[in-house]
Amino acid sequence: MALSVDRIEAAGPRNVLGPRHQNRLIIAPQAHGPYSPFLFLAEDWFAPPAGFPTHPHRGMETVTFILEGQMIHEDHTGAHGELEAGDVQFMTAGGGVMHSEMPGPGGVHSLQLWLNLPAARKMSPARYSDQRAAEAARITGEGYEARLYAGRLGEAERPHGSLWPLALMDLRLDAGATLDLPMAKGWRGFVLVLEGEAKVGGAQTVVRADQHAWAHAREADDILALSATTPVRALFYAAPVIDEPVVAHGPFVMNTVDEIRQAFADYQSGRLTTAGG
Template identity: 85%
Template sequence: MALSVDRIEAAGPRQMVGPRHQNRLVIAPREHAPYCPFLFLAEDWFAPPAGFPTHPHRGMETVTFVLEGQMIHEDHTGAHGELEAGDIQFMTAGGGVLHSEMPGPQGVHSLQLWLNLPAAKKMSPARYSDQRAADAALVSGEGFEVRLYAGRFGAAERAHGSLWPLALMDLRLEAGARLELPLANGWRGFLLVLEGEAEVGAGGAVVKADQHAWAHAQDADDVLPLTARAPLRALFYAAPVIDEPVVAHGPFVMNTVDEIRQAFSDYQTGRLTQAR
């Protein structure tokens, strides 16, 4: 039995946050439980001299999707990489990371998802996994094309680069094309429409550009039907729910206030990235 959409929400307004830097919060929960394990999703347009110089994280993961341009990243271990349009970076902050994310010479348009980690994994070693667009699995059918970065679609399957399981796919559909998105039992997913318009879920809820539709498979593995009402590009994210308290402050996401205080103390005293 196909899933129905739980709710449809709209991205926040686009705003100037600094010279050559615009940003909007696509997903900005006031409470975390209905969105778990997704913490928030930010969209940025930035070019030199704007960017995100070296900054810390602990207790979560980021999933960065480059829509246009180039992003250059470095971290405290000396790791360095460049992401081009269609590339994705999975970054596990775990117990602590210091990294920077800067635009290439012509700038970058990116989406960055913050993905929670359960308490048992929050202090894991930091790590990166870059996935190139050319390495994603490409699945096509009648009027649709799916670029699979992580998870499963049809007979195709890709390992997730995140520590916490994640499905991620880039969808392109012609008007009238239809497909079914898999959602495993206990997983929550959302469809973000970048361009076009679609009917989503068993009830055919209409989702337009800059909106996202949510669904949760609570009893068994299921599917979320999708039909394009106009030429469509959308991203689909899904992951298992983490039913734990969330305390987020600045760049740190933990389970208790005391753990947040410890994270700030470790950062201020230079111990954030020390092995544990």
């Protein structure tokens, strides 16, 4: 029996952050329990001179999906990536990272997910990897095509570039097509509809463009059913729930206020990227 949808949520309003930069929050920072391990999801449209110059993070990971344009990543480890439409960037901040994300000459339209890390892994070494669109597993069926960046779908499987396990799929369905999305026990996931309209879950809850549907496989491995009522493009994210306290402030996500204070102290003293294990 397919999982039922826990709730439907809509993206927030689009805001102007500065010259040539607009942003909206799809998953807003909030009480983290019902969203764990997902911290937030931001959608950005930006072009030079806008961008995200060098800045810090600790205690979490970012998963960035490029919808259009080009993004250029650099960090203190020497990692460098130039991502195009359909590419995904996995970055583990761990104990500390200093990185920048800047648009290519024509600008970029991106989705960036913040993924939590459990306490035992928050101080892991920073790392970075790209998953190119052409390298994603391509799965086709009756009326659908899925690009699998991480996780499992049918007989296909891709390793997750994040430290914390993650499933990530780019889905395109014709009207009337259906697809069953696997959900492992203890995992929470959401379907973000980018275009069109679909029915999600055992109760066939209607989800429209700019909305996302949440589900949680609490008791056993299960499936989340997706049925397109119009041509649909959607992204599917899923990961194991982390049942721990979350204290987030600015670019740092830890478990206690003292750990947040330590993160700021390490950043201000220049030790952020050397304090991790």
